[in-house]
Amino acid sequence: MRKFLTIVAALALCISATAQQAIFMAAPLKSPEINPDGTVTFRVRAPKAVSVTVSGEFVKGASSAAMVEKNGVWEYTTPEAVAPEMYPYTFSIDGVQTLDLSNAWVNRDVASLSSVLLVPGGRADLYTIQDVPHGTVSKVWYDSAVAGFDRRMTVYTPAGYEQNTKTRYPVLYVLHGIGGDEDAWVTQGRACQILDNLIAKGEAKPMIVVFTNGNISEEAAPLENSTGYTVASMGLPKTMEGTFETSFPEVVKFIDANYRTIAKKQSRAICGLSMGGFHTLYITLNNPDMFNYSGMFSAAIGTGSEQRGNAAIYGDMDKKIATYFSKKPALLWIGIGDADFLYKANTDFRAKLDAGKYPYEYMETGDGHVWKNWRIYLSEFVPKLFK
């Protein structure tokens, strides 16, 4: 037995020096810890620190909460139960922002990293990995004639897709916001968990879901492209000027050519958040025979991009809207938070639809331009599709 333990310790060497170091360092801390009463405790070891705080939306009434030190370990327990939700958070140790290295769950949001707490329960149970059949999640490259290079997308095929080789599936295209990429909905949006869980409960039809990269100047997400490892800033070229919208039919063509889709309008949906909501609107209007369901989540419309961009894509709105609705799409869905800086632009757009007596569904939530809302909107939108 002694030899075995020696071997296990030695096998620990099969991981890097860093991991090895962690194993032989001080006892690991449990952080975050969801307590039986629903409060959450965060811990970080920093014996020499003078001040340690934790930041996250579970901190109420302030941007951060002071942690308290005992034996070199700083701790903070929320005063109340934390509502079910996915929360990014960070620590600040003497003014230096750090992750919670006791927690392996790290999220990248554009160029920023944070640790992640997920409190299950209620709607947040849709965001957790349940013991249900899981779809396949693939990173796929397609040749973009418009961009002039290969580009990456994420494709979700529902559980059973590989086995049911005679079955064809409807397709939902899901678009990210500015600064995001083809990973954003999968990581921060928990879209694959939402799909797995809604399908398993019978609340959504099995469907293929395609997460594109809406930054047409990019091959792929940061760290996933051949142009190096620098994370893109918010200032990418060609994000809201018409090129991505122009290119979208080639995405649909690729998916229809490479997956067992039902390649017709009745079985196609599209939605997106912020810039992706803007893209959704203009892709839909410029291709009125392509999508039967369109979802605008906190759409970044009315920002002036329409005036600066490609007139062929953004012009003739009234006429395009009339044509689109004349073809009787099954659903135009609009969701926005009442604190969103795009609230007025979306209200104005709805007034325009109302004036034309054009039908749409509307959901207004609290909060602003945040992932919390976009997870809600996706989980509301998906059950309405392909019924």
Place this chain on the structure above:
Amino acid sequence: MRKFLTIVAALALCISATAQQAIFMAAPLKSPEINPDGTVTFRVRAPKAVSVTVSGEFVKGASSAAMVEKNGVWEYTTPEAVAPEMYPYTFSIDGVQTLDLSNAWVNRDVASLSSVLLVPGGRADLYTIQDVPHGTVSKVWYDSAVAGFDRRMTVYTPAGYEQNTKTRYPVLYVLHGIGGDEDAWVTQGRACQILDNLIAKGEAKPMIVVFTNGNISEEAAPLENSTGYTVASMGLPKTMEGTFETSFPEVVKFIDANYRTIAKKQSRAICGLSMGGFHTLYITLNNPDMFNYSGMFSAAIGTGSEQRGNAAIYGDMDKKIATYFSKKPALLWIGIGDADFLYKANTDFRAKLDAGKYPYEYMETGDGHVWKNWRIYLSEFVPKLFK
């Protein structure tokens, strides 16, 4: 224009408060920065810190190097050019280990996180994303009768797989070490980049590559299973006692049923590192008609696990070896570092093969039981397959 800039700033809100904060905080630091002379500079802002160090294998002759402060930013430049390689690294700020938050590339190694530096050049160019056709990388779940639940694997299909619908492909199975999972070879092993690049150069045949999870008690990698978000320790049950080896034919059956494989021995290979090398040996010997190519990378043989485990899997070695070689496999490949704690066990195993006049190929490198070696071994092994 002013309105546009306001909107861009507002759109920054479409990402989380954390990301937003980063954007409006002090100017971002460039870290790590590969300088024209090949040295690398690391930077971290910590105005109140007393001592900051950086740890990584680029630090020579010590476990860490002191960084020097100027205007609140701590900096370290390596004294010499850093050799092309992938390096995990961390900072220590007044004794608290942290990641480099200027660098979005984070690696998880079992439960430990580190930042990643990749210095291109030489063999390390195989580890970078090049402007070549990319394969599809999928996370796929299969129903394991042996485990009693669905389990996750990573499947790489080479560029063109989707389009060349009449083509069937050989399959390589790639196994991880103790503490690892179905993500390890993809993240730390850079296996998909190695495959993309070797195939693009014509140095490897297009092949399907399957990365299994060798922890048969687990559904999936940490953070990817339904049992919660705790990262598994090294002490998982049933890692080297025969169950995973017993279950392996069901993996092969699943792949043959769901992918366009050439479902015969001549077109199947298997390899693995450490525990995965151990698994490779016993899966191969117990299924002598299954694999034509087997690669043992720093294999964790001779640790006593064989004596404690399932005798049906680990017993009758001499007879199984004789049977295996009697069927004339194309290649048994063994690689190990001269500083590996398993060096002697592998030397003993080779002596046994030599005594029986059994053919194998052998590669001995420097260093020990580290990912650097496993990336080398994979990139040496793959070009030998299916020729």
